[in-house]
Amino acid sequence: MSKLRCAVEIFVIFAVSWVVEFLYMGLFGVLKGTTLSIMEVSLSFDNAALNALILYTMSPKWRRRFIIWGIPIAVFGMRFVFPAFIVSIISGIDPVSTTRMAFNQPELYAHYLQQGKHMIEAFGGVFLTIIFVKWLYGHKENYWLTYIEKPFTKLGNLSNLAGLTILGIIFLIGVFQRELTIVMACIAGFIVYEAIDSLKGMLESNKIARNVQGVQSTNRNSSASDLGKFIYLEVLDSSLSFDGVIAAFAISQDIVLIVVGLGVGAFAIRTLTIFFVEQSTMELSFLENGAHWAIGFLGAYMLASMFVVIPDYLVSIVTMGVIVLAIISSLRKAKLKKEVEV
Numbered sequence: 001m002s003k004l005r006c007a008v009e010i011f012v013i014f015a016v017s018w019v020v021e022f023l024y025m026g027l028f029g030v031l032k033g034t035t036l037s038i039m040e041v042s043l044s045f046d047n048a049a050l051n052a053l054i055l056y057t058m059s060p061k062w063r064r065r066f067i068i069w070g071i072p073i074a075v076f077g078m079r080f081v082f083p084a085f086i087v088s089i090i091s092g093i094d095p096v097s098t099t100r101m102a103f104n105q106p107e108l109y110a111h112y113l114q115q116g117k118h119m120i121e122a123f124g125g126v127f128l129t130i131i132f133v134k135w136l137y138g139h140k141e142n143y144w145l146t147y148i149e150k151p152f153t154k155l156g157n158l159s160n161l162a163g164l165t166i167l168g169i170i171f172l173i174g175v176f177q178r179e180l181t182i183v184m185a186c187i188a189g190f191i192v193y194e195a196i197d198s199l200k201g202m203l204e205s206n207k208i209a210r211n212v213q214g215v216q217s218t219n220r221n222s223s224a225s226d227l228g229k230f231i232y233l234e235v236l237d238s239s240l241s242f243d244g245v246i247a248a249f250a251i252s253q254d255i256v257l258i259v260v261g262l263g264v265g266a267f268a269i270r271t272l273t274i275f276f277v278e279q280s281t282m283e284l285s286f287l288e289n290g291a292h293w294a295i296g297f298l299g300a301y302m303l304a305s306m307f308v309v310i311p312d313y314l315v316s317i318v319t320m321g322v323i324v325l326a327i328i329s330s331l332r333k334a335k336l337k338k339e340v341e342v
Helices: 003-055 060-068 070-091 095-104 106-115 117-137 146-155 161-177 180-212 219-248 255-278 287-304 312-341
Strands: none
Touching: 003 060, 003 219, 003 255, 003 287, 060 070, 060 219, 060 255, 070 095, 070 106, 070 117, 070 219, 070 255, 095 106, 095 255, 106 117, 117 146, 117 161, 117 180, 117 219, 117 287, 161 180, 180 219, 219 255, 287 312
16 A cells, blocks of 8 residues: 555545534534544554554455454444443443433433443453563564563463463452452453454464465465454454543544544554555564553553553553654664665
8 A cells, every 4th residue: 555545545534524524513523523533543543553463464355354344343343332332231221222322311321431441441451461461471583672571581481371460460450449340351351362362373273284284275264364363453443442432522422423533533543554564564673562562551551540540641652652662673773784784
C-alpha cells in the first residue's frame, strides 16, 4: 500500500462519515463525530504497531480481510455488542432491553458501562499481561533492553513460569479486590488467551508437519493458521478499545454517533497498520521488543486502574514513547551495521 492510497482510503471513510453524521445531526453531528474519530485514532495509534507484529506473519489476502471483515467486528462487535453484553450482565437486564437502553436511556447505559469498567480492565489486563510475560520469558531474536530481557529469557527455561506468574497476579488481585466477578474476569482473560494460543499453535504445527513430510501446504491450511491469528487480533482489539468506548460518552451520549465516530477511527488505525506492514516497517529490529514492552505497560495499567486512578494521557505518552524509542534504537543499529559493512 502506497502513502497516497493509505491517505485516500482514510480520507474517503472520513468523508463518508461526515455525510452520515450531517444527515443524522447536522453540522453539530459532524463536529462531535469527527472529535470521536480523532480521539479513537489518538488512543489507538500505538495499536497499529502492536497489530503489525501479527499481521506481518499473515498472507496478503488475510491482511485485507483484517480490514474488510474486521471492521464490522471492530465497530459493531467490540464497540457496541461487547459493551452492551457487559452492561446486560451487570444490570441483570436482557440483551434486547439493554440495546433499547443504549438508544433511549444513554445516561443510564453509560452509568452501567462505567460500573463494568473494572471487569473489562481485569479481563483485558490479564490478557495483555500474559502476552507480555510469555514474550519476556521466551527466546528473542534481538535483545533491546539487554540487562532486563536476557535474565528473564534464562528464567524462562523453568517449566510453566509464565503461567505461574499470571496465576500469582490473579491471586493477588483476588486478595485485594475481593470481588468474585473481577476474579472471574481475570480467569476468563487467561482462558481466552490460552485457547487462542493453543489454536494458533495447533494450526502452525499442522502446517509445519506437512512441510516436513514434503507435502505442499495448501491454501486451506494457511488460511486456517491466519484465521487463528485473526481471532487473536480481534480479542487484542477488544482489550484495548474499551477505554475509548467509555471516554466517548463524555463527548456524546448518542449511541449512533458514537459507533460511527469510533468506527471511522478504528478503520483509520487498521489502514495504517496495513501500511506499516507493507512498507516493511517490521524490518526494524527492536520494534517487536518495544511493542511488547508497550503491551506489558498497558496490561499493568489496566490491572492497576482497578485500585488507583492513572491519567489516560500518561498511558498514551508512555506507550508511544516506548515504541518511538525502539524505532530510534533500530535505526541506530541499522546505521551502525551499514557503517561496519562499508
